[in-house]
Amino acid sequence: MNLPEGIEPLELGKWENIHQNFTHTFKKHTSFKLRLPESVPDSPAKYRATTANFQWLVNYALENNIQLRAMGSGWSFSDVAISEGGVVDTKSLRLTFNMGKSFIDDAWLAQGKKPENLFFTQCGVSILDLNEKLEKESNPKRSLRASGNSNGQTVAGATSTGTHGGAFDIGAVHDSIVGLHIITGPDSHVWVERSSNPVASDNFIQWLGAELVRDDDAFNAAVVSFGSFGFIHGILLEVEPIFLLEQHKVPNVPYSDAVKKLINQRDFSGIASRLPYPQTPDQPPIYHLDVVVNPHSFEPDNDKKGVYLRLMYKLPYREAYSKIPRDENGYFYGDDTLGLIQKVLDTAGALADHIIPPLVNKLFPLAYAVTEPLTGTVGETFRNTAYRGKLASFAFCIDSAQTSKVLEAVIELNKENPFSGAIGFRFVKGTKALLGFTKYEKSCVMELDGMDSKITRSFFIKTCQKLDELGVPFTLHWGKLNYNMTPEMVRKMYGEEQIIKWMKIRKTLLGNSMPVFNNAFLERIGLDKDPDLLA
Numbered sequence: 001m002n003l004p005e006g007i008e009p010l011e012l013g014k015w016e017n018i019h020q021n022f023t024h025t026f027k028k029h030t031s032f033k034l035r036l037p038e039s040v041p042d043s044p045a046k047y048r049a050t051t052a053n054f055q056w057l058v059n060y061a062l063e064n065n066i067q068l069r070a071m072g073s074g075w076s077f078s079d080v081a082i083s084e085g086g087v088v089d090t091k092s093l094r095l096t097f098n099m100g101k102s103f104i105d106d107a108w109l110a111q112g113k114k115p116e117n118l119f120f121t122q123c124g125v126s127i128l129d130l131n132e133k134l135e136k137e138s139n140p141k142r143s144l145r146a147s148g149n150s151n152g153q154t155v156a157g158a159t160s161t162g163t164h165g166g167a168f169d170i171g172a173v174h175d176s177i178v179g180l181h182i183i184t185g186p187d188s189h190v191w192v193e194r195s196s197n198p199v200a201s202d203n204f205i206q207w208l209g210a211e212l213v214r215d216d217d218a219f220n221a222a223v224v225s226f227g228s229f230g231f232i233h234g235i236l237l238e239v240e241p242i243f244l245l246e247q248h249k250v251p252n253v254p255y256s257d258a259v260k261k262l263i264n265q266r267d268f269s270g271i272a273s274r275l276p277y278p279q280t281p282d283q284p285p286i287y288h289l290d291v292v293v294n295p296h297s298f299e300p301d302n303d304k305k306g307v308y309l310r311l312m313y314k315l316p317y318r319e320a321y322s323k324i325p326r327d328e329n330g331y332f333y334g335d336d337t338l339g340l341i342q343k344v345l346d347t348a349g350a351l352a353d354h355i356i357p358p359l360v361n362k363l364f365p366l367a368y369a370v371t372e373p374l375t376g377t378v379g380e381t382f383r384n385t386a387y388r389g390k391l392a393s394f395a396f397c398i399d400s401a402q403t404s405k406v407l408e409a410v411i412e413l414n415k416e417n418p419f420s421g422a423i424g425f426r427f428v429k430g431t432k433a434l435l436g437f438t439k440y441e442k443s444c445v446m447e448l449d450g451m452d453s454k455i456t457r458s459f460f461i462k463t464c465q466k467l468d469e470l471g472v473p474f475t476l477h478w479g480k481l482n483y484n485m486t487p488e489m490v491r492k493m494y495g496e497e498q499i500i501k502w503m504k505i506r507k508t509l510l511g512n513s514m515p516v517f518n519n520a521f522l523e524r525i526g527l528d529k530d531p532d533l534l535a
Contacts, residue, residue, distance in 0.1 A: 005038070005049075006034060007034060010033045010089055031088070034092060035093075051183060056186070058184075067515070068083055071088060072090060072124065076161055076478075077479065080478050088231070094122055097120040098120075103201055103204035126152060126154050128152065131151065142242055143241070143242045146166075146171065146173050146176055148164065159173055159232075160225060160232065162174065164445050171430070174224055177235055180222055180234070184511070193219055194219045226478055226479075226522075228519070230517060244316070245375070245381045246276075246375045247312050248311045249308065250308070252308070253307050255301065255302075256301055274309075289309065293424070295360075298411055312381070324374045356419070356420045356455065357418060394447070394449075394481045395445055395446065395448070395477035396467070397440065399443070400442040407425070418459075420455060426447065428445060438475075439475055448463070457481070476489075486525065489525075490526065500531050
């Protein structure tokens with residue numbers, strides 16, 4: 001096969017995702033790796049040549065009747081981004097560009113916003129590398145506005161699956177995106193942005209050679225679409241001047257009415273005496289809140305079995321500060337710990353109920369040990385996942401007002417089916433993305449992170465069943481464990497009208513290329529269909 005310069009054959013065979021919780025076998029001779037063409041003289045020309053290579057791949061997939069998906073770091077716990085044909089490895093596509101005034105719409109500049117707070121990046125740049133470029137190489141230095149807890153994902157992968165982070169007033173990672181360059185067919189590619197927030201000038205659209213789609217619904221559909229809207233080639237992020245996060249851990253806060261007010265209403269007044277800063281206008285604002293619970297050591301009004309808080313305050317940047325201490329890999333304990341426990345749990349049988357609580361009680365202090373306040377940039381704070389090995393990670397989103405009700409129900413469930421991990425809550429501003437799982441105006445993401453085992457997966461299923469019993473609406477994280485998703489569940493989570501709107505926009509943008517970007521996940525939850533043919 002004669003391939004254009006910059007496209008290489010890739011044989012993956014049996015493949016395992018980065019978290020080792022599932023394997024997949026790709027068809028032979030259907031996967032490719034994209035690189036920047038070496039013979040092309042400069043970065044803009046390399047970018048445009050890569051656009052043409054993406055289009056060649058769509059044409060190849062149509063001619064050979066195969067499915068294709070872009071692959072970044074393989075970070076997702078679910079098969080949301082996996083194709084039953086092949087994948088396109090995009091990790092070598094790492095060009096980044098500052099935006100000059102001529103590339104920015106006058107309406108955006110008229111708001112008093114500065115060109116240096118826009119940053120255009122190719123899809124293969126990891127969040128780790130993006131932080132390095134913004135915080136260390138840029139002049140002036142800048143910061144991402146929001147980040148997930150870990151940063152191994154590519155920027156396209158993080159946004160496509162709704163990585164949520166925990167920024168109180170910002171929203172999820174994709175809520176900082178203001179434009180997307182998407183390859184939609186063998187002869188088509190589009191620049192998608194909101195009509196309510198035009199950002200790209202005609203000069204920029206001409207530089208890309210793309211068709212302009214300026215529409216709020218189209219943008220809100222495409223920004224969380226898990227690779228099913230085409231190949232995302234470029235992403236325009238709104239960033240901000242570099243800042244620091246000062247991190248404090250507050251242990252064993254008794255679970256009381258004051259804590260319920262905190263987690264249900266985001267009202268800190270009841271725990272003001274435990275806060276490092278008074279909540280007054282002249283003090284640093286709270287940027288991030290984690291509430292973490294050890295389900296095996298929890299009792300209301302008990303200051304030895306309470307909740308753990310992790311607070312982050314947003315501070316102006318300064319050059320002199322103590323760096324966050326980490327080992328050479330950025331982790332807290334060894335690779336083999338969780339994999340070993342996973343094997344123990346799966347073979348423990350009737351003894352598992354007795355083994356799980358002491359294991360979690362032993363590991364919990366390692367992961368959530370109280371330290372002196374830690375200060376760092378976004379990139380230094382959200383660096384590597386503490387839990388590794390065969391990790392099971394499950395997350396669902398609820399309206400914050402329901403948080404204490406759900407926590408208490410899950411604690412009761414744990415007494416019947418012990419969970420091999422910790423329960424965490426993060427609080428995020430709601431998103432406008434049509435299928436963004438942080439859909440509630442005041443979203444609370446409940447995370448169940450632990451060791452992958454039959455017992456753990458059973459706990460996930462029972463938690464969803466319990467929420468239904470309680471009548472608590474919820475959504476599931478697209479990129480975490482969600483093997484129990486069904487078409488009925490997805491429509492219950494987002495509503496039929498929202499689902500049909502998303503599907504129609506997908507058809508409009510992709511046209512005859514739709515089958516290329518289908519996969520088993522999309523088919524399993526009923527989002528692969530032509531919406532005009534649905535009864």
